[in-house]
Amino acid sequence: MNLLLLHADDFEGGPPSGSEEARASVRGRRAEHVGGIHRAELGDDLRVGVLGGRLGVGRVLALTPGHVELAVRLDREPPEALPVRLVLALPRPPVLKRVLIHATSLGLKRIALIHSRRVEKSYWQSEALSEKTLMAQLLLGLEQGGDTVLPRVTQHRRFRPFVEDELGAFLMDAQGFVPHPDATVECPRDTAGPLTVVIGPEGGFIPFEIERLTEVGVQPVNLGSRVLRVEAAVPYAIARLT
């Protein structure tokens, strides 16, 4: 947790709109983390941010197990979003959780989870896709990356309708790339401007799916002969492309 993420209702009367000091009261996991893992003490200054709002500093006024009182000053905007959108073939639930944290900590603000031939249908029944569990990962990602602005995550349980009817609008004016071991074009580096990265399932997209993606303007690119796990492929592809 590189940032203590405060919610509007942690403040009496809501978060401060200017740079004046405000009191916040935090309980539960976040308070345990501050006291236990960070070993914060009275008077310490913690990096804080308000969900959807600004960053600043919170001075510890009171600290008991499971409860922290802070004097908060907010003085700067959250970091700029990374202009990258992610389309991700739904991985198995524990991998999904980690990928959501990684993508959020990297600063992505738009993630579409899609079906594909090699996605196990049972994954769509997972509790990892509940609003509550998705949100928990996104919050961990914001805390990791020092950000306050949640990504939007959508679920698309049919490949072809998503690609044919929705992906065009999703791409907008961005370049789209899908790493694929058979691609003849080497993955470009340091692309300028917004982009969309499409990451297939373990086992890869089938040729039919690559064809449909190509038809709507997503370029298959080669990242080398080695096939990475999804959770490594996401940061690897984004680092290479941006």
Place this chain on the structure above:
Amino acid sequence: MNLLLLHADDFEGGPPSGSEEARASVRGRRAEHVGGIHRAELGDDLRVGVLGGRLGVGRVLALTPGHVELAVRLDREPPEALPVRLVLALPRPPVLKRVLIHATSLGLKRIALIHSRRVEKSYWQSEALSEKTLMAQLLLGLEQGGDTVLPRVTQHRRFRPFVEDELGAFLMDAQGFVPHPDATVECPRDTAGPLTVVIGPEGGFIPFEIERLTEVGVQPVNLGSRVLRVEAAVPYAIARLT
């Protein structure tokens, strides 16, 4: 498992030295995977490789639960190693396991696990550092990346003696880089030649440690204001630098 990794003693009389066909007999986890997850059938051609040796094809001759018989032909060399060495502040055990898989699948052949101020001392007692468990992750990484050549992993339980006495030889003629949020030099892209990447613990290296690393020629570089989890930082930094 993108590659079925065969061991010398899976072959009667050892693996073939030329391109002649040889019989291999596989049991245990690998056989379960071939039959269960890959749903291989009699006559299927599987991608195989011999640990430390060449790649080729194995035709399924017999398949029962927990046992696979293959007719193996080896016809090509494993992919080239990635000329990147990794120095990694020991992460907590489950993260270590995943990072070893990622690094191995990327083609790294040399990994040094080191202590640092913000590494929990108890991590050094973990069963994840036993030869058997380390080897299990490296084999998973080879299977993932389609490679046969194991990386060498060493453990260094004292930061300063490692950096002052061993890191110079470890670097050899390679450039060394350590991602660090306070670094003023932006992380270079697409560096030519061999390099060493030094990845700190969650919470980062302390200033003293960055100074010692800098003294032996490791350059602190900035990967942006966002701090990534170790398991995302490793593929991210390697993709950016190579």
